Amino acid sequence: MQKLVNAATALAPISWGTTYIVTSELLPAGHPMFAGLLRALPAGLIALVLTRKLPHGLWWAKAAALGVLNIGLFFPLLFIAAERLPGGVAATLGASQPVVVAALAVVLLGERPSGWKLGWGVVGLIGVGLVVLGPNAGFDLVGIVAGLGGAVSMAFGVTLTKRWGRPAGVSPTAFAGWQLTAGGLVLLPLTFLVEGAPPAIDLPAVAGYLWLGLVGGLAAYVLWFRGIATMPVTSVAVLALLSPIVAALLGVLVLGQTLNPVQLLGFALALAAIVAGQLPGKPLAVSKEGAVR
Template identity: 30%
Template structure:
């Protein structure tokens, strides 16, 4: 990946880590499904009136909205409302990395490299360490809801990957319009039509502040960057960056709520970071090692599918690229 795209991925991980603190603050005053629906209603309107529809089918727009947003965040909001800690929630969601790699291989034919696959597996080991350390004290239902959110996010990643060429920002805005419909319908079915209206009318300034953060920063900014990266690179190359979200969330929870990470959290977070490093840089180091040993005499025509410089550009400065930059 190009260095600027790596920085974008790291920024997304930072934003989404802090976002779990904002969600927990909002859940103190607002029912989870209402809070999630309000978040995406504010993302869609009024921007949908001025942002042109992305050049993808309605099925792709609906798929991104239902899986990457409604299912992913609807499940995790419910899980946190039922007691899943803000530090554990992002770790459970990292199951999406495994789901993304498997679904991308099955549905898109993307085969992860050995270092990428090893890095994902190492990251999942770190996830398992934390879950084993804290999962014993957690209810079963919130854990399963968190895993369902990870599966939905993985499906959303694959759908977004198929939307190559579409404006990432427009995709975020238009897909957000899909989200409030199923969430509010479920809330009305469970608690009646008066609950969503009363919840919004009685929101505190702190709840509104947390909602605006999730709208402007976590959704409009972070999801635009994320969708753009998924259009430039294979899903198995992008998804592991979300393994950085749990350590950031743990640090944010400690600074805001005084939640001190335990031994399991620190150990698991370190293993997760190792998995990210291996998945992102293992293949590059392997190629350089082979070059030093003299086993790679002829440069490849295209440097994987990363969108990086081609052999033509390296041999003849200024030559046109064989790979389109998104």
């Protein structure tokens, strides 16, 4: 059963790997916050209508905080990075998330530091870098800050989701709906203040927004939050490496890009990190003085 949950959780970052090609090929340029808004708020409201379950007590504040970290802040940073950087550079910055989560798990969850998890997180980051970074990769300062900021925001969101858990009697769909709605409500006024009037939307853009909202938003986050509840948080974070790998594969299959031997080596390293990251490993020994050794 747990293997099925792991496999289902992996579908979330696989769907997120389509974000780069959908953004560049289907969506109107220059409106990253609008894209984040349409990805979050409609999907969140659909989930609330379906489940008819609202937060209670402290969960209003917790759901709002998680919604900002996982959705309201992460989405616009993701789209800014996707628009201002080549998909490979943006994906590599996002692949730093497992390393950040490994550190936050020690601080926020009280887990013993795991050299296994941290090491494979670094291997995965290197592998993704080999796959997607090339000699013509562009480096835009705003895009780089957005990419790193998105990785850190999502890492905090994932770790706090694990720390707080999910209220009893609340389904993954309702839990995802809370966060998507909260993040979308944060984005609603900011989008119009920063970007002004919505862009003109043609049929390809409609298809892109529907895909990102229903598949990459609602369905993916339901699976993602269910996985966080049952899997070690570092194992979930390593699965996020699937996103840039899928983005690179789509570049080959859809855009006619090619992979050289170095990129194929990167694929092997990234896939090895994803598999190894699901294994428990051995925590680092800690001395009586508190030093890791």
